[in-house]
Amino acid sequence: MQTVTITSIREEIPGVKTFTIAGEDGAPIPYTAGQFVTFVFNHHDKEERRSFSISTSPVHDESLSFTVKRIDNGAYSRLLTDRAAVGDKLYTSGAAGLFTLPADTSRYRQFLFFAAGIGITPIISLIKTILHTLPQKQVTLIYSNRSKEETVFYEELQRLLQKFPENFKVEFLYSTSFNLSRARLNKALLPVLLREYLVVPNDEVLVYVCGPFAYMRMVIWSLEEAGIPDDQIRKENFNTNDRQVHKVEPPDKGTHVATIKYNGGTYSFPVAYPDTILQAAKKNGLTLPYSCEVGRCGSCAARCTAGQVWLSYNEVLMDTDLKLGSILTCVGHPVNGDVTIEA
Template sequence: MSATTYRSLLIREIRIETDDTKSFVLEAVDGLPVSYLPGQFLTLVFHNQLGEEERRNYSISSSPWINEPLTITVKRIANGRYSRFLVDEARPGDILLTAGTSGFFTLPESVPDTFALCLFAAGSGITPVFSIIKSCLVRYPNLNIHLLYSNRSKGSAIFQQELEALQSRYPQRFHCRFLYSDAMRLQEARLHVPMIESVLQQVSSQQTLFYLCGPFEYMRTIAMVLQGNGVPAIHIRREIFLLEKPRVQPIPPDTDKHLVVIHGKETHAIRVQYPETILQAARKQGVYLPYSCESGQCGTCTASCIRGTVWMWRNEVLLDEELAAGRVLTCTGYPVGGDVELRF
């Protein structure tokens, strides 16, 4: 994607959510709608002091199904250059650049009436979850929704009042439990295994979709408990916020490979050799493919492998059935064992 294909977004309104979190109501300058699904994120494009492009993903907190304007919610991170810029410096009327929306933390095309939805969120992990909750309450009138939301304190809970309002409006369908680390009763302070299991007793493990968003260890623990109680892995979705870039694990030396990339109406021939990833090689050779995190955690760079084999040093987003269907991540992927053809 070249710079000419970026879209400009006007900051129409800024809302203060907590002491360190703000929501940004956005509007496309070209007047056309920005398409997205509940649970997805918006990729913003920035340029550092050297003029180099840097991308950051911010979860969308609005719902595309209830006629809300596109809104992202951003928590200020102490060492986050661009979250600090947005929360501290951005003003209504400013223009932001976007490479579009993406993400796999979404609902299936249809949710059966017999299913339930169970969501676990910690801190700012509520942002995509809030979009999913609002959307489901409108789209699926028979769907029961359970939310367990963990925070340091009531004052740090994003969308606290909005969630309480939804709970009052849909008392039979939306069941929300708030957990605060500063609570006097330890049983109400932190999420624990018996609490997770008590939720499982209220739903069918085979007919419930589970969505987890928060710190890595928080989600790992929940997923282990869920699967230990019979929840199929295919029913569990996770969204990772804080991206890590661990050292690439070496694989046996490999020769350079020929790679054919079909991106839209364009076809490109690229040479790739480990340790350079497919994404890095493409960019180096002037081919601009979709990407964001470059860590195998967001899925923006996903392509379909229609010939050959791609080895990935990290994958935190593609499920087993997607891997079996040939989906690969180009930001952590390398062609191995022969030439490869990818389609976006």
């Protein structure tokens, strides 16, 4: 955990503000394009966490900034957008998340982004990073909003379009548009846009999707229908409030010992079902990184180096991550014996 200071605040559109933060003595906070920062705060005497995607790119040493949309009745988004001021201190567990670029991008010749509303935040960070570091790649953004006036980063995207006319394309979609064939993104329009904008074979494109839940479900379904393999579609889910209990049970409900290597220390404790590894860690005084606690954000991602961890839910890890031993401690249970985890 660290305390950071707000160093600047900019209003993007009414109700949406970008906050730049710095660490102690103004030190920059390390981050990767596409990640988010999680803040910890007190609400009615209870510790709460909220995450915000980073909207800047580290390639030009841009200081870490995140962009917040005010939610009516929202506890933390209103605190930030209505009351936060330059100089205010925030408490954070730092940057995390897996909605990032792959280490090896050589397989992909095109990056295709689908964003709706405030879902643009991690995507603009990725777009700026690709345009400035991988100039040979094609970058396409399909960006849905109610209107041009409600489009966050409209001017910045126009500047990028002017700077990279050869390899950057944007389709702005406005749900209030009179041209109904190019208004709300739907199952009929998406294949039309793919025919227009997808300029490489299906196995050479990497797709990123971020927006409201129903939007993401429709986009992912349509992409799969169009033959884009599931492992080439990355998604970031902002709404983790649905804490619906997933009634799947592990194949083994026995108590097993988890040995966790974290921050230079090694900690061992029993994990007894129904506790997850994260819950057992908390009970034993070890606070590991986390945010949503429901397998949807990736904050708690860790690596299992010995034994077997069973996940009750997983919206973030891909098959390739799982094969490399990645797990989520918030939904992870040790099964068939003890486990060793690097967090």
